[in-house]
Amino acid sequence: MAPWGYSKENGPATWHKDCPIANTGVRQSPIDLITTGQTCAKYDSNLKPVIVSYPAFSEATFLNNGHSVQFQPSAGNLSELSGGPLTKKYKFEQFHFHWGNNDSEGSEHRVNGKMYPAELHLVHWNSESPNFSSFQEAVGSNDPHALCVLGFFLKVGAENASLKPITDLLSKVKNAGSSVSFPGKFDLKAVLPETLTDYYTYDGSLTTPPLAECVKWIVFKEPIEVSTAQMEAFRAVDDGHGKPITGNYRPPCPLHTRTVAASFK
Numbered sequence: 227m228a229p230w231g232y233s234k235e236n237g238p239a240t241w242h243k244d245c246p247i248a249n250t251g252v253r254q255s256p257i258d259l260i261t262t263g264q265t266c267a268k269y270d271s272n273l274k275p276v277i278v279s280y281p282a283f284s285e286a287t288f289l290n291n292g293h294s295v296q297f298q299p300s301a302g303n304l305s306e307l308s309g310g311p312l313t314k315k316y317k318f319e320q321f322h323f324h325w326g327n328n329d330s331e332g333s334e335h336r337v338n339g340k341m342y343p344a345e346l347h348l349v350h351w352n353s354e355s356p357n358f359s360s361f362q363e364a365v366g367s368n369d370p371h372a373l374c375v376l377g378f379f380l381k382v383g384a385e386n387a388s389l390k391p392i393t394d395l396l397s398k399v400k401n402a403g404s405s406v407s408f409p410g411k412f413d414l415k416a417v418l419p420e421t422l423t424d425y426y427t428y429d430g431s432l433t434t435p436p437l438a439e440c441v442k443w444i445v446f447k448e449p450i451e452v453s454t455a456q457m458e459a460f461r462a463v464d465d466g467h468g469k470p471i472t473g474n475y476r477p478p479c480p481l482h483t484r485t486v487a488a489s490f491k
């Protein structure tokens with residue numbers, strides 16, 4: 227399989243060659259979250275706040291896999307997700323980022339066509355399904371809600387002290403394929419907005435190959451602020467071909483017959 231990426235030769239427009247679902251799928255991600263007009267997100271008063279239980283991680287690996295940087299705690303982590311549109315409890319697997327090479331692009335989801343400079347994805351898998359008992363099995367399960375990914379937009383503003391331990395580590399994983407064990411504890415809860423009440427939610431897919439259509443997406447309205455220096459740190463990470471990763475985001479996909487629900491008016 228030609229290694230996929232984000233360049234002209236191996237980027238999103240070519241992924242269908244190894245992953246036909248890229249073009250034939252009817253619930254692909256990301257999407258443009260439209261807030262007015264015909265296909266707009268519809269307010270659902272039944273949608274509850276999202277509940278996360280993220281005890282500080284004490285052991286984790288921080289990896290540059292050539293198309294993103296990923297924070298993966300050791301198997302014993304007990305972090306969980308529930309509430310929101312979910313009927314089951316989900317286990318935390320990893321988080322990673324998507325970003326652009328300037329502040330006007332970089333997020334995968336868009337809001338009325340607007341892109342943010344970056345997007346944080348917190349990946350979880352359904353730990354109460356009878357059909358699988360690990361993250362890897364969940365991804366391959368064909369279950370429409372095997373995974374739940376929380377998406378947070380990043381915007382440029384004040385330095386984010388909670389994300390500083392992560393952005394300060396980016397220079398240590400500059401080379402693709404490099405990883406470091408995360409020094410000390412990391413408090414992910416401190417990175418997130420206080421209240422997880424206002425979000426969009428819809429059924430979608432992984433946004434990179436294999437593009438499996440197994441994700442319940444929850445994208446929060448309120449962006450997280452990071453400084454310009456923190457954004458620049460992402461843009462200095464290499465893709466393994468001697469170039470910085472400067473645009474690891476997939477363009478929006480057709481909504482088809484899907485509807486997007488909003489937990490807020």
Ligand SMILES: Cc1cc(C)cc(S(N)(=O)=O)c1
Nearest residue numbers: 347349375431432433434435
């Ligand atoms: C390939 C892949 C794996 C995982 C766990 C998550 C994603 S994403 N960007 O949809 O959150 C992609």
Ligand SMILES: [Zn+2]
Nearest residue numbers: 322324347433
């Ligand atoms: Zn992602």
